[in-house]
Amino acid sequence: KQEVTQIPAALSVPEGENLVLNCSFTDSAIYNLQWFRQDPGKGLTSLLLIQSSQREQTSGRLNASLDKSSGRSTLYIAASQPGDSATYLCAVGLTSGTYKYIFGTGTRLKVLA
Amino acid sequence: DAGVIQSPRHEVTEMGQEVTLRCKPISGHDYLFWYRQTMMRGLELLIYFNNNVPIDDSGMPEDRFSAKMPNASFSTLKIQPSEPRDSAVYFCASSFLAPTDTQYFGPGTRLTVL
Numbered sequence: 001k002q003e004v005t006q007i008p009a010a011l012s013v014p015e016g017e018n019l020v021l022n023c024s025f026t027d028s029a030i031y032n033l034q035w036f037r038q039d040p041g042k043g044l045t046s047l048l049l050i051q052s053s054q055r056e057q058t059s060g061r062l063n064a065s066l067d068k069s070s071g072r073s074t075l076y077i078a079a080s081q082p083g084d085s086a087t088y089l090c091a092v093g094l095t096s097g098t099y100k101y102i103f104g105t106g107t108r109l110k111v112l113a
Numbered sequence: 114d115a116g117v118i119q120s121p122r123h124e125v126t127e128m129g130q131e132v133t134l135r136c137k138p139i140s141g142h143d144y145l146f147w148y149r150q151t152m153m154r155g156l157e158l159l160i161y162f163n164n165n166v167p168i169d170d171s172g173m174p175e176d177r178f179s180a181k182m183p184n185a186s187f188s189t190l191k192i193q194p195s196e197p198r199d200s201a202v203y204f205c206a207s208s209f210l211a212p213t214d215t216q217y218f219g220p221g222t223r224l225t226v227l
Contacts (some may be wrong), residue, residue: 031213043117043204043218044156089156093213098169100226103156 002027004092004104011021012110013080021075021107023090031093033057034101035064035075045090048075081113117219119205125225131193134222136205137186144212147180147190148204148223156204161212162188168212195226 003026013019036044039040043077048057048064056065061078091101118137138145146161160170165182182188202221208214
């Protein structure tokens with residue numbers, strides 16, 4: 001059974017700092033991996049989607065990497081801003097049986113002005 | 114496009130009552146998903162549809178839960194009878210061509226069962 005873990009559960013950093021969020025998964029047979037952002041009281045917003053054949057994806061100040069063999073993905077946020085404060089979730093796309101995502105428990109990020 | 118629309122945004126009900134949550138996916142999306150989010154269990158997939166047909170309902174917790182998608186623009190998740198442990202935020206999401214494409218989430222329905 002695929003398990004997805006995100007460490008740390010919570011993180012506070014000063015504005016301007018570069019930071020890395022981690023996502024680990026137990027079964028490397030994944031289809032893709034997606035990073036989401038969730039603001040309090042709102043739904044999830046997709047940030048980046050990495051196919052299993054890719055090593056990384058970039059969007060603006062965000063860079064996500066994927067290492068299937070080690071079961072790890074990282075989300076790098078450059079020059080963090082208070083507006084980046086949110087919960088970040090990774091989701092692993094499975095292909096065994098029906099296709100679906102298994103979500104991690106999230107990292108709650110607070111960027112201090 | 115207005116995005117995925119869910120109603121109601123908040124629902125408070127008494128134990129034993131029937132609850133119906135509603136979702137309108139993004140027009141043209143073939144897949145619709147229902148998720149539940151709690152502090153204890155995180156975000157869990159309950160059921161998803163492809164072209165209005167249920168594909169995987171293995172996450173539906175028990176027979177008290179049922180979901181329908183009568184047409185491409187509307188889906189319901191019903192809980193009957195509701196219990197306090199059903200209290201959670203329920204999200205609807207949709208994707209375009211595949212269940213592992215980018216998923217677009219609605220704002221969620223916060224359900225409280227007293």
